[in-house]
Amino acid sequence: MTDPDTLADKTTDGSVREYLSFLVGRQDYCVDIMQVREIRGGAKATTLPHSPPYMIGVINLRGTVLPIMDLAGRLELGTETDSERNVIIVVAIGERVVGLMVDAVSDILAISEGDLQQPPDLPADQQRSFVSALTIMDNRMIRVLDLGAVIPRSDEEAA
Numbered sequence: 001m002t003d004p005d006t007l008a009d010k011t012t013d014g015s016v017r018e019y020l021s022f023l024v025g026r027q028d029y030c031v032d033i034m035q036v037r038e039i040r041g042g043a044k045a046t047t048l049p050h051s052p053p054y055m056i057g058v059i060n061l062r063g064t065v066l067p068i069m070d071l072a073g074r075l076e077l078g079t080e081t082d083s084e085r086n087v088i089i090v091v092a093i094g095e096r097v098v099g100l101m102v103d104a105v106s107d108i109l110a111i112s113e114g115d116l117q118q119p120p121d122l123p124a125d126q127q128r129s130f131v132s133a134l135t136i137m138d139n140r141m142i143r144v145l146d147l148g149a150v151i152p153r154s155d156e157e158a159a
Contacts, residue, residue: 015112015113015114016110016111016112016113017032017033017110017111017113018032018033018034018108018109018110018111019031019032019033019108019109019111019144020033020036020039020089020105020107020108020109021105021106021107021108021109021142022087022089022102022103022104022105022106023102023103023104023106024071024072024075024077024102024103025072025075025077025078025103026103027077027143028106028140028141028142028143029071029102029142029143029144029145030109030111030142030143030144030145031089031091031144031145031147032144032147033108035091035092035093035147036089036090036091037090037091037092037097038089038090039087039088039089039090039105040087040088040090040099041086041087041088042086042087042088042101043059043068043088044059045057045058045059045068046058046059052152053073054069054070054071054073054074055067055068055069055070056068056069056070056101059088059099061090061099064097066090066097066098066099067098067099068088068098068099068100068101069098069099069100069101069150069151070101071100071101071102071150072101072102072103074130074150075130075150087101087102087103087104087105088100088101088102089102089105091147091151093147093148093151096151096153098151100150109137109142111135111137115135115136116133116134116135116144117133117134117135118133118134119131119132119133119134119143129146129149130145130146130149130150131143131144131145131146132144132145132146
């Protein structure tokens with residue numbers, strides 16, 4: 001485990017960033033921790049008609065209506081339907097705030113910019129636009145999500 005004092009020294013120069021890692025469809029993903037607002041247990045969502053298939057519905061989060069997205073569905077991972085995802089990561093990108101339903105939260109990772117690699121340019125890869133970088137930690141390939149691509153803007157949902 002990294003010494004917290006050493007980590008603090010590294011993060012002040014901007015070369016190391018912290019990411020929240022989690023599992024979706026038995027795969028490792030992470031998001032910039034600065035985009036995470038909170039982590040909460042799964043809640044029963046109220047479905048809305050004419051929603052995209054990956055939108056589970058909405059929940060009441062302290063008086064605010066929060067849309068909940070099934071991240072496995074959004075990434076088209078084809079997970080088993082009986083798999084219960086029960087963790088919601090509330091993320092914000094600009095003014096958009098969404099709950100991402102995932103299988104489990106794993107860890108907080110400190111990743112230097114030099115350890116991030118561009119994803120390969122694969123012509124048939126439908127998820128490439130959702131992944132901004134890749135890194136390898138503890139023999140695991142971890143995908144860095146581009147939340148700007150994952151979370152549709154309001155005008156995209158209406159189209």
